[in-house]
Amino acid sequence: MKFEERYLNLFVLVGLLLLPIWAQAMDEPFTITLATRAVILALAAVGLNLALGIGGMVSFGHAVFFGIGGYAMGILAYHAQTYTTLSLGLFETGGTNSMPVIWLVAMLLSGAVAFVIGLLSLRTSGVYFIMITLAFGQMFYYFAISWAQYGGEDGLSIYVRNGFPGLNTLVPIEFFGICFVLLCVTLVLFARLQSSPFGLALNAARQSKSRVAAVGLNPTRVKLLAFVLSGAVTGLAGALFADLNRFVSPTMFSWQLSGELIVLIIIGGVGRLMGPVIGACVFVALEHFLGEITDFWHVSLGIILLCIVLFGRGGLIGLITGKEGAHV
Amino acid sequence: MYRPILATHGLTKSFGALNATRDVSIDLNSKEIHAIIGPNGAGKSTLIKQICGEMQPDSGRVTLDGQDVSKLSTFARARAGLGRTFQVSDLCREDTVVENVVLGSLGAEGAVWRFWKSALKTRDLCERAERALERVGLIEERYTRCANLSHGQRRQLEVAVALTLSPRAFIMDEPMAGLGVEGSKQMTSFLDGLRKEAPILLVEHDMDAVFALADRISVMVYGKVIATGTPNEIRNRKEVREAYLGDAV
Numbered sequence: 358m359k360f361e362e363r364y365l366n367l368f369v370l371v372g373l374l375l376l377p378i379w380a381q382a383m384d385e386p387f388t389i390t391l392a393t394r395a396v397i398l399a400l401a402a403v404g405l406n407l408a409l410g411i412g413g414m415v416s417f418g419h420a421v422f423f424g425i426g427g428y429a430m431g432i433l434a435y436h437a438q439t440y441t442t443l444s445l446g447l448f449e450t451g452g453t454n455s456m457p458v459i460w461l462v463a464m465l466l467s468g469a470v471a472f473v474i475g476l477l478s479l480r481t482s483g484v485y486f487i488m489i490t491l492a493f494g495q496m497f498y499y500f501a502i503s504w505a506q507y508g509g510e511d512g513l514s515i516y517v518r519n520g521f522p523g524l525n526t527l528v529p530i531e532f533f534g535i536c537f538v539l540l541c542v543t544l545v546l547f548a549r550l551q552s553s554p555f556g557l558a559l560n561a562a563r564q565s566k567s568r569v570a571a572v573g574l575n576p577t578r579v580k581l582l583a584f585v586l587s588g589a590v591t592g593l594a595g596a597l598f599a600d601l602n603r604f605v606s607p608t609m610f611s612w613q614l615s616g617e618l619i620v621l622i623i624i625g626g627v628g629r630l631m632g633p634v635i636g637a638c639v640f641v642a643l644e645h646f647l648g649e650i651t652d653f654w655h656v657s658l659g660i661i662l663l664c665i666v667l668f669g670r671g672g673l674i675g676l677i678t679g680k681e682g683a684h685v
Numbered sequence: 686m687y688r689p690i691l692a693t694h695g696l697t698k699s700f701g702a703l704n705a706t707r708d709v710s711i712d713l714n715s716k717e718i719h720a721i722i723g724p725n726g727a728g729k730s731t732l733i734k735q736i737c738g739e740m741q742p743d744s745g746r747v748t749l750d751g752q753d754v755s756k757l758s759t760f761a762r763a764r765a766g767l768g769r770t771f772q773v774s775d776l777c778r779e780d781t782v783v784e785n786v787v788l789g790s791l792g793a794e795g796a797v798w799r800f801w802k803s804a805l806k807t808r809d810l811c812e813r814a815e816r817a818l819e820r821v822g823l824i825e826e827r828y829t830r831c832a833n834l835s836h837g838q839r840r841q842l843e844v845a846v847a848l849t850l851s852p853r854a855f856i857m858d859e860p861m862a863g864l865g866v867e868g869s870k871q872m873t874s875f876l877d878g879l880r881k882e883a884p885i886l887l888v889e890h891d892m893d894a895v896f897a898l899a900d901r902i903s904v905m906v907y908g909k910v911i912a913t914g915t916p917n918e919i920r921n922r923k924e925v926r927e928a929y930l931g932d933a934v
């Protein structure tokens with residue numbers, strides 16, 4: 358049976374919303390946590406999808422932004438919970454417990470770092486781009502490990518989840534709601550951007566930089582902006598992820614995480630609006646159900662990945678809707 | 686003072702021991718078609734790449750409207766008014782025909798930093814794009830994916846994208862390549878009218894088209910321009926016949 362893509366998208370979103378509501382009724386908070394985890398990973402991958410899916414920038418270092426988001430949350434909340442000041446040269450702050458402020462900082466910081474990394478990495482392409490972004494990822498990873506002030510290898514624990522005006526974020530379903538709304542807003546923005554003039558130019562820049570340049574547009578600049586936006590979204594997801602676990606550690610910067618984000622996108626469908634969301638749901642489900650049975654659950658993930666790469670270039674969405682993806 | 690729209694001044698480029706272009710100085714005046722002909726490997730595409738900024742010459746300059754554009758990047762030269770088509774079609778193959786031309790509209794109107802409204806629902810962008818498609822006769826195919834176009838249609842699409850730019854000068858690298866007899870005829874009559882809008886620097890192997898269209902012809906051999914003149918002058922030059930034309934014309 359062939360499904361139209363938008364019905365599939367709607368179906369997945371509604372399912373993702375109903376699952377925790379059902380779990381709430383059944384009093385199964387852990388299921389809500391799983392769903393929240395899927396939503397946050399999806400958000401991180403939606404960010405990457407902007408760079409990788411539309412822009413063709415295969416970043417193997419997106420954990421950098423995830424980690425920056427995580428540490429932005431961790432550091433701000435740490436100073437707030439220990440009543441210490443964080444001095445940044447010119448000005449000082451006592452940290453904060455407010456989610457919106459943390460999100461803003463996370464996005465600005467990861468966007469700024471994405472600008473620098475993008476500026477340097479976009480001089481290259483193909484395998485070199487993959488390697489250089491990976492190298493940046495490792496740089497941040499080892500930096501975090503040796504950053505003793507904020508827990509080094511052990512990471513930082515935050516005892517109370519940060520607050521959001523009008524909500525009790527410690528209630529799992531309420532925190533899920535926050536993440537879900539952020540994911541939906543980001544998906545709307547992604548969809549608009551994809552069809553906008555900027556999205557069209559970015560899509561063209563993936564296919565042929567010389568074509569874009571021949572019409573008088575700077576392809577590198579278009580890609581760079583996409584990379585910055587991409588990093589900011591993944592950074593936001595990182596802040597949420599840290600809040601979900603109330604813990605940040607250098608693993609948020611690990612190359613495995615960068616790789617997982619890529620895998621999520623490939624499973625769902627590269628460059629597709631909901632590709633990362635579907636990929637994240639499958640990923641978290643496998644991790645949970647198979648992870649209980651065997652430590653080698655990644656193998657099954659590898660098999661799925663292999664099948665998708667071999668038989669359905671459009672990812673699961675491509676298989677279900679019967680339409681091959683536009684992208685490789 | 687009289688001034689050509691586009692001119693090259695002593696463009697020289699070598700690849701190792703190979704001199705792909707040697708001291709090439711040509712110009713393009715308003716409303717004219719200046720054809721560059723020459724055997725395979727003569728350096729015609731290399732010349733175009735230097736004009737458009739894809740390749741840096743070892744020495745020499747390019748001027749557009751008297752301004753030196755040699756230091757500008759490819760996209761800046763396109764913005765300054767160079768509308769170029771590629772010898773090997775360089776299109777967004779996964780996109781539809783109309784998306785390819787709308788990309789041209791984006792470039793022409795500098796409208797790339799817009800993030801909300803759908804490009805294909807933006808009136809001015811689409812009108813410009815569809816006008817170009819109508820002119821090359823591709824309007825019926827506007828929702829076809831570029832990858833599914835015939836070779837000839839892709840050549841037309843290349844020209845359509847350049848049209849959206851309303852450039853100061855067209856630079857076309859073998860627009861007739863692989864078009865077939867009928868296609869070449871259509872393209873020939875289209876280019877004939879186009880020169881009124883902007884002059885065309887035309888690299889072409891199709892001698893019927895070249896001699897029908899060109900106001901001036903330059904002959905390149907081994908990276909060097911060995912002759913420039915009207916079609917009649919070129920037809921009768923002995924060294925040109927020896928080097929390239931043979932008995933073709």
Ligand SMILES: Nc1ncnc2c1ncn2[C@@H]1O[C@H](COP(=O)(O)OP(=O)(O)OP(=O)(O)O)[C@@H](O)[C@H]1O
Nearest residue numbers: 700703705723724725726727728729730731732772
């Ligand atoms: N990037 C490059 N590196 C090395 N050699 C090159 C490069 N580009 C072109 N050449 C060589 O320069 C010479 C001129 O090539 P060019 O493509 O300009 O010829 P052309 O006149 O366009 O030929 P054709 O009519 O076949 O298109 C050829 O011998 C070609 O092999």
Ligand SMILES: [Mg+2]
Nearest residue numbers: 729730731772
């Ligand atoms: Mg050539």
